[in-house]
Amino acid sequence: MSPSQVIDLAQAALLLILTVVGPLLLTSLIVGTVIGLLQALTQIQESTLTFVPKLVAMGLVFLVMLPTMGQALSGFMGKISDMIIHG
Secondary structure, eight states: OOOOHHHHHHHHHHHHHHHHHHHHHHHHHHHHHHHHHHHHHTTTTHHHHHHHHHHHHHHHHHHHHHHHHHHHEEEEEEEEHHHHHHH
16 A cells, blocks of 8 residues: 555545534534523523533434435445455
């Protein structure tokens, strides 16, 4: 395996990570910030108030992004398979 192939594979892996995890992390960040601001404004310090909305929002985003995630994982596996087959 040549160094250029390793670099290409590493770039594809990083792009895959961003595609799969990025939307979930961004959703968690936005929902957490909004809930934190609401808690600061209303002075309600309930721990489940931050957990449940984040969990629901991330679940919805996961369901919406599932085809994109599957396509990204499939493309990465195809790239690895081509590298194995063609040397």
